Amino acid sequence: MTARLGTLDQFPPAERYVYMDAASVGLSQKSGAEAISKWQQALADDGTVAFDEQAEVDCLDGLNNAAAALFNAGTSDIAVASSETVLMASLAWAVMPAAGTNIVATDTTHPSTIYPWIRVAQTTGAEVRWAHAGDDLAIDADELESLIDDRTSVVCLSHAEYGTGQTYDLKRFADAAHRHGAVCIVDATQSAGQVAIDVAATGVDAVATSTYKWLCGPFGTGFMYVAPALQKLNPGIVGWRSHEDMWDFQADRLVLPQSAKRFEFGTMAYGTALGATQAVNYLLEIGIERIFDHNRVISGRLRDGLQGLGAEILGPGDAASRSATVAARFPGKDSAAFARTLKDRQVIASLRGDFIRFSPHLYNSSDDIDRGLAAIGEAL
Ligand SMILES: Cc1ncc(COP(=O)(O)O)c(C=O)c1O
Incomplete structure (x- = not known):
């Protein structure tokens, strides 16, 4: 038993x-869900008295730390936003694979893993190169790797496929990408919380996830690891939170933080980040x-x-x-x-x-x- x-x-x-049904929506960890309700009620009761400007700066720190622990990353290598999709979209425009290069992906990947890259490729003229699954929906990892060549700019994978749960050896694909001068970008929405992810050991360049599946957190929150080498890129989505001092409003300049925080851009349902923090820490405590x-x-x-x-x-x-x-x-x-x-x-x-x-x-x-x-x- x-x-x-x-x-x-x-x-x-x-x-x-x-x-x-965790691959659709995981059961929410109860104390995390309660923390979200409490935050929302406090906001309804007291507005900015309960949630002031400093709180709006600090409110993502807990999740930032939990995500860093989850991925074995530095805390400055994490960005928090409302979902995997927005983070991936911003990253795709930042990387902006050029015409003449190719993006390698599987045809069983989730649309939110690859659509942002397809959208950028439509503008730049980059090619999307597919590894096709067989009738059993399995991807041959050797065939997938064989698609990577000197023209590859991005290897973009769901760490675990949404349909079958097939997982990929991240170190293998990060190494293969790097041998050809490409980056390895990972959507961990189907793996984070159930499969260990070590960005230091695998060398992947970015990992984005939403929190409502295997992390047992809420809708409305996602986070992304961005390797230091990619922290110079210009995010595809920017807003008032993008400036290094977000309360220093000035419309005619934008100085991005020298960290993954440059991928945070605006308000979100902040209370969900508190719930996600509790859920991730709960899972980390179990291991x-x-x-x-x-x-x-x-x-x-x-x-x-x-x-x-x-x-x-x-x-x-x-x-x-x-x-x-x-x-x-x-x-x-x-x-x-x-x-x-x-x-x-x-x-x-x-x-x-x-x-x-x-x-x-x-x-x-x-x-x-x-x-x-x-x-x-x-x-x-
Ligand atoms: C691999 C993967 N990425 C992303 C998503 C959904 O993205 P988002 O939470 O940003 O809507 C799913 C949802 O099924 C998924 O399986």
């Missing part, structure tokens, strides 16, 4: 449902490696059980390229209708394309998995 690592006092819905090991056990049990029920499992065959997401098709079943049936039985997963994506996390136990499998077996 594998007990929950995330306890029910912090994740009460884990008792009510067999909740296997990401421990969460990974736990998730490996319960997702392996789920995978084996689904196969035993006749399901076709998608994604890579080798365990080293897998995270906790398990993507499955059930022969003879319409996935959309079957996902609804499972929801009626309190088994929460998500429909993606023509398959069902199960994504258990630290708040699931092996008993949950068995309960889920029993319900799926009955539904079949």
Whole structure:
């Protein structure tokens, strides 16, 4: 029996449902959610008396520190904003891959990982070069690496793919990018919180994530690691927070901070950052490696059980390229209708394309998995 690592006092819905949907929206860590409500209420009650100008400068510091610890980065290498997408968009315009260069990506990547780069490429004339998945939606990592050449400017990857959870060896792809003078940019929205990310050991150039999935935080917050070498770039999105002293309003000049903070540009739902800080620190206290090991056990049990029920499992065959997401098709079943049936039985997963994506996390136990499998077996 594998007990929950995330306890029910912090994740009460884990008792009510067999909740296997972190790849869509993770269960929110309860004290983080409470911190957000408290901040919002204080603002409603007292306005700037509760949240003054200094607070508006300092309010992202906690998340900045937590994110640095999560990625093994320096605190000046982190920018906080409202989502992965805005941070990635700003970075793509900052890097601005030129005509004659190519951007390497997989065709199973999430749109928010690659659309910003496609948009820039439409303007500059850079090429987007795709690694194509097979019928099982697995990407061949060797084939992906073989696309990188001396004309590559950017290798842009979802660390874990949103559909199958396939993961990539970040050091391998950062090294390959660097050998050809390119940068390796990572979207960690499907990995941060479940797979360890060490920017120092892997040498990746930037890592952006939202917080509402495997980090068990809220919507409305994201953060990005930016390697020191990229901290000279001119962000694609700028605003009043972009200036090195944000309260020194002066419209006719912009002096960007000499740190990743130059990618912070405006107001956001600041209270969400407080909740995200608590959630990230909660996970860090448990330990990401421990969460990974736990998730490996319960997702392996789920995978084996689904196969035993006749399901076709998608994604890579080798365990080293897998995270906790398990993507499955059930022969003879319409996935959309079957996902609804499972929801009626309190088994929460998500429909993606023509398959069902199960994504258990630290708040699931092996008993949950068995309960889920029993319900799926009955539904079949
Ligand atoms: C890999 C990845 N990136 C980004 C997103 C969503 O981005 P955002 O939170 O910025 O809307 C998702 C959501 O499913 C995702 O899976």
